[in-house]
Amino acid sequence: MIHRISSLFGRQSEALSAQDFEQLRAQATILEQDARGVKVLQLSDGRIFKLFRVRRLLSLARIYSYARHFCRNADGLAGLGIPTVKVVRLLHFTGSADTAVLYQPLPGRTLRQLAQAGELDNKLMADFGRFVADLHARGVYFRSLHFGNVVLTPDNALGLIDIADLKLYRHRLHVGHRARNFRHLQRLKHDWDMVATEAVQAFIEAYFATSDLSARDQATLRSKFRYLPKT
Template sequence: MTQQDFLALSEGARRLESDGFGPKVLALADGTMIKLFRRKRLISSAALFPYASRFARNAQKLHQLGIPAPVVIQVARIDGMARDMVHYRPLPGETLRELLEAGLAAERLQALKAQFTRFVIRLHDAGVYFRSLHLGNVVLTPEGELGLIDFSDLRVYPWRLGSYLRARNMRRLQGIDREREWFDRAVVLAAARKRRGGH
């Protein structure tokens, strides 16, 4: 994609996220979004398999597993900007972090925590290892389902995750204030042992 084509596509867009190098996430007037990826190092795996392509691949894999995720429209390299982009329809709903910050009744909070624990087990059983799993990347859809966003570093194995990867996957959540209690670690690890034992 030429830089002119990108500027035409993103005309009037609202900047949702940026860093010192420029915009990272744009909301377009039609409700779709653009996520921009910058290659941080000259020699990098991103040169062969850009993060935008990883995002698109992971979105497809999640859809195949029946897990709600954004719908990718287009992946492109923007000539003259040293950026890769993914243009997509966002997953409707609110992140669990947004719901937590908005304040929830105790009963609703407990129900969501239980739902999130089941969701984590479902991901692990499906072979999904998501290093950036946290409440800001999990969306509660209008249909009441949990889905994922911002998953460029996600990996899907062709087998269920074992106890080691499940525990490793939960460490990020355990290090975030107010989010470490959102899942029952014992239940998640017990599910791994149960699956391994074939019960």
């Protein structure tokens, strides 16, 4: 039985017993797991159950959980009008500090799926450049920004998934944060290897055309972009 409790942090959390979790897992498909066990499940109705384990005895996650942080990010992105997952439930396990979220996934295809299908063309990459510039202008710092976590929705809008590793600032990102985010975006070389040179150029030019940055800041960021074609 799942018990609902009040929360001091704005969103209510529900207690989930080990028995409840085993029943849930028996009726779901495992999407991701590691040596410690299940990490992500997909329920029969398409909803996603994501589990967050606390690895250290002394951790801030015991006070403000990873799952609650995920919920805050989802709510914050939605408030900014950025498409993302919709959290249905926030959960905590009885007898441990582990937490979880149940959410409705964002429909569409990831940029990685589009690239693998040969559909990540100049226009889409330019849209992606403008999208990243808009994230930075709105203060969205997404450390897990890569092709697999950006979705093109059926409405032809770009959105974000797997948003646990994200922080929302009240100001636009300064050039240092943008440079680090560019490094995050370029960690997976095989993503960029699937994109034509002209499309890479379209991404970077659209980013700078949309960003209100000084010539000095633009030069700094261009120097951090490894896949920018040489001129």
